[in-house]
Amino acid sequence: MPCVLEVDxxxxxxxxxxxxxxxxxxxxxxxQKPQQWYARGVYxxxxxxxxxxxxxxxxxxxxxxxxxxxxxxAGQIRFGPDLExxxxxxxxxxxxxxxxxxDAIRRWWPRLNPEKLQPAxxxxxxxxxxxxxxxxxxxxxGPPQHGVAGLVNLFGIxxxxxxxxxxxxxxxxxxxx
Numbered sequence: 001m002p003c004v005l006e007v008d009x010x011x012x013x014x015x016x017x018x019x020x021x022x023x024x025x026x027x028x029x030x031x032q033k034p035q036q037w038y039a040r041g042v043y044x045x046x047x048x049x050x051x052x053x054x055x056x057x058x059x060x061x062x063x064x065x066x067x068x069x070x071x072x073x074a075g076q077i078r079f080g081p082d083l084e085x086x087x088x089x090x091x092x093x094x095x096x097x098x099x100x101x102x103d104a105i106r107r108w109w110p111r112l113n114p115e116k117l118q119p120a121x122x123x124x125x126x127x128x129x130x131x132x133x134x135x136x137x138x139x140x141x142g143p144p145q146h147g148v149a150g151l152v153n154l155f156g157i158x159x160x161x162x163x164x165x166x167x168x169x170x171x172x173x174x175x176x177x
Contacts, residue, residue, distance in 0.1 A: 009150040032146040037127040041081020048116035067104040093119040128156035142175030
């Protein structure tokens with residue numbers, strides 16, 4: 001059954017589903033519906049002793065920051081994310097990826113004990129550029145971009161968007177003024 005919404009403002013901040021949501025909007029020009037790719041990033045946790053007290057970021061790799069070290073509030077460390085282009089949402093973590101993690105981590109932590117590295121979780125990043133397209137930043141499209149009063153679409157916002165969420169909210173509010 002069709003749904004009708006009557007609103008003054010509509011903010012499409014549906015994350016991975018933001019582009020798919022617009023596919024159902026016949027009133028939005030096709031040129032304003034970007035293509036999106038899914039980039040799965042896997043994390044591995046480390047159960048052994050370590051001396052890390054800060055984040056470690058190696059040189060970035062194409063499509064992402066590369067496998068880096070993060071600390072949780074309890075001082076435990078995780079490594080990730082890697083980058084794997086996928087066709088649909090799939091949050092599985094394949095143990096076969098461990099060897100690539102060991103290689104990547106040992107470039108900057110040669111004393112890594114691979115036996116203490118365990119699969120943790122996966123996340124998916126919405127990308128506006130595919131595997132062979134280079135980097136393309138997220139988009140905040142308001143009425144000047146698409147011509148629809150009261151509509152703001154947020155496309156391709158990945159984890160740095162969480163860090164910048166308050167600034168993004170300010171920008172969305174500004175575009176609705």
